[in-house]
Amino acid sequence: MFAFEGYMSMEESFFFEAAQAEPLGGQAYSRAERRDLQSQRILEAAKTCFVRSGFQGTSMQQICAEAAMSPGGLYRYFPSKESLIEAICEVNHREDAEKFAAMENSASVVDGIVNCALAHLRFTHEHGNAPIFAEIATESLRNDAIRAIGDRCMGEVHQQIRDYLGKALDRGEIEPVVELEVLVPMILSMAQGLAISDLMGQGVPYESIETMLRAATSAMLRPVDAAAASSD
Amino acid sequence: MFAFEGYMSMEESFFFEAAQAEPLGGQAYSRAERRDLQSQRILEAAKTCFVRSGFQGTSMQQICAEAAMSPGGLYRYFPSKESLIEAICEVNHREDAEKFAAMENSASVVDGIVNCALAHLRFTHEHGNAPIFAEIATESLRNDAIRAIGDRCMGEVHQQIRDYLGKALDRGEIEPVVELEVLVPMILSMAQGLAISDLMGQGVPYESIETMLRAATSAMLRPVDAAAASSD
């Protein structure tokens, strides 16, 4: 018969409700709730496929198979493959941006930056997200729509870090080797390189990464006294 | 209707030679030389397309158009699209590896590393290669054949840097914050992130990049005296 196991023939439609309700937990949901959950389920399936084969290397049929949904059904939720890619980028960037919000609570400025970077690396590693990060970064270099999403989301992060360091600079806690406008994108670029490489996945111990990160960050920010460079 | 259009009569065959000779400069070449030049021409066309649209996003027809050659002709040189991708990766990694060979001539260890990284960044920026680097890095995360090429080529670079730093360590010129096995991949990852981001292409001045790079590298290698950290 047909290759996709998730598909259901018309004769089986009696089971339709049960089979469809299961992935949503058997609970009764409103139209809007159900729609939301289905969208999310599709996005997760798409992400799984994109991690495995990249944006261009994934076909809609593969996503359909992963989500156990037919093409016609899936297109009720997302009007195109491009929209699916954009949604994935949006979600990923948002999750990413959240990691940078916890800076303020650190003991020192250097700690704030280092902890953020480490949280980002840990998150990327634990969720096997390195391929998606790489994919988004690569696609951003040639697809304007994707770049715009990245600029919008990471622009906030950029500004957040800039403000965070700007305040520390005003308080005289740091004496950065270069202007903040240059320093922030440089740090983000380095962090991106580390995230994509997923060193933790290649056997590099977490503590070594922290040590290196702290040394490099400290050298770039140059905290003026011991307190500002304390290690927790 | 076009049954005889593609057919070339003997009268027209005069133009055939002229049209074919032009891309190779009208010069007389041996069979082997001509074959080599054609291969290179195709690789360059492929690279142009890959920079523009990525590996999966580029069709063989596009490469054919860029190389001004028919599919049948192109397949005389490369048996598949995959082989074309692998050849591009090979060439790119080799060019990349060359940049790391000029380390030995620097005044200090830190200079050696910094100059290498800067040469790499300059090369990437000037040739518009950032998208290809990103593409290769991304593809390496999911395509075993591509990763193998990267491992083979960059493995040499890795060993080269390791030896270079190892000797400096033995001479007591540096006191790295972590073992070399960890330090080298960390530096390479950071450099990769910087290369992919192409900061120079986004208006970050070259001098600032150098300053940052020197500060970070110095902090990680920790040269023991002023001479080893000199700035030229």
Place this chain on the structure above:
DNA sequence: ATTGACTGCGAATGATCGTTCGCATAAACG
């Protein structure tokens, strides 16, 4: 001059692509 290997063309191939559509059912509303 003849031969055989090499090179190149471009139409054609079967597969697969993203997407659409007609149809059927389920849920919501009267």
Place this chain on the structure above:
DNA sequence: CGTTTATGCGAACGATCATTCGCAGTCAAT
């Protein structure tokens, strides 16, 4: 209840994909 709207299926669409093939011209060696 009947009607409408939302949801889902899966065959089918035209386009495009990587690749093949028969043919013909060029080149090197005889």
